[in-house]
Amino acid sequence: MIEIGKINRLTIAKKLDNQCYLDGGELGELVLVDVANAARQIGDNVEVFVYIDGKNQTVATTQKPKAQVDEVAWLKVVSLSHAGAFLDWGLPKDLLLPFSEQKGKLVEGRSCLVRLFLDENNRIAASMLLDDFIQDEAFYYKEGQAVELIIADFTELGFKAVVDHKYWGVLYKNEVFQPLKRGQQLTGHIKKVRPDHRLDLILGQEKYGEKVDATSAKILAVLAKHGGHIALTDKSPPEMIYDTFGVSKKVFKQAIGGLYKQRKIVIEEKGIRLSETP
Template identity: 35%
Template sequence: MLNIGCKQVLKVVKSVDFGIYLGENEDACAKERILLPKKQVPEGISTGDELEVFLYRDSSDRMIATTNEPKLMLGEVKELKIVSVGKIGAFLDWGLEKDLFLPFKEQTRRVKENDPCLVALYVDKSGRLCATMKLYDYLKTSSPYVIGDHVKGTIYEISGNFGVFVAVDDLYSGLIPKKEAQADYKVGQKLNLRVTEVKEDGKLDLSAREKAYLQIDMDAESILEAIDEYAGVLPFDDKASPELLQREMGLSKAAFKRAVGHLMKENKVEIKDGKIWKKR
């Protein structure tokens, strides 16, 4: 069976002026033959020889073979570069003569020319190869990571209901749950994260924050820096709204209260008149 989007070893069944035809066997009928254009035919190849090729569709929508190395195949997730954006979608450089189409409906953010873009390859209803940024069904759940491990990942989608979806190592399925997703995240952003849970199905729950006893020092330091920027007086205290604290400090209310309490115990700040003052 001829499989588009994959590499296959096929046999040379016929030579013509414009290339060679390949098939699964030498008896392959005309409908089961795939053309390898002449400019890609290796020297000295003969009828009956075997050749590894990648199958895709050319600009005329015909299945065709290539000996060029694609940057992405079915079952893989890779970062590719946007080469152009048109009325119906964008096009990616994937190492072949015909650029890879990324439809608007498969984008999780609007992309621009030269943007790096993490995508998977799929076959659309018309049998053509296309790219998608919706990676949930394409990421693996067999990561080697355990709770407490630190990992790197790329945000590929953001959900108001669930949180921030992350491709760990651009390979494994991860999620920053909604309650943990406090920062202003963006699709395509690369993060250093901590594994907080490994689900029964192998998917990873993640956090951009360290364990509370480690994170508290970092949060306290960021609060002191903010106070300095406000000339020694932060114009709100730990009773401020969660929205204000998230916008101004990038912290949840709980994290802010913990860090301010820590600073007060160390006698570095005091709360007065609804403001936080840095002690001299």
């Protein structure tokens, strides 16, 4: 079944004067609106994005948009008009964000977080009202499972993120050790599925013991590179520790504690130093 607003794999059924027509099944023949059709032949399978154009015709293109229907994306506002705002989504015809689907003031040149949907006429549109589409309760996820995240907002707890374009989840700020911004896409993991089926998220998934061991080795390497001394201790700000080693303060403290017990380092008031004891 062909899905409007999504990538489909279709077969070229007819070719006339370098214009290709695709087998659209129940939708009939679809025009492939690409200019470069000379090399394509009848019977070729083509990955195309299917949509309804300004003439109310269902057409296809091999150009890939920045987002498909049912997906969330961070898109730039290219113009404002009486019909609403228009967004750059990677296709020649800009994407409409109707007034009824807007939230807050929009400014040309700035971006906003939207979810793509089909309106009552099967035309693709965007909405900033994510709560109308994104669900709080998620099922079938397991702890440790990798998921795709889009940062949506900042809260007192941390960061609100969209999980796999479908569900809300939370990254707690005391467990995030890198700068994040709205619209940023990254891979995370399910830290916990709460009894109410809401999702707690985490960015790293390396086992804690393995992370401490890896950090210990990195500390020794950095010390050797910097003459045996660095100006970091377990009292240093978490941001400085993360900028140097890419880990939380807790992992860093565990690592230097282990190195100290092994007599590989000396912990001083203003830093740590390689031990002279073999």
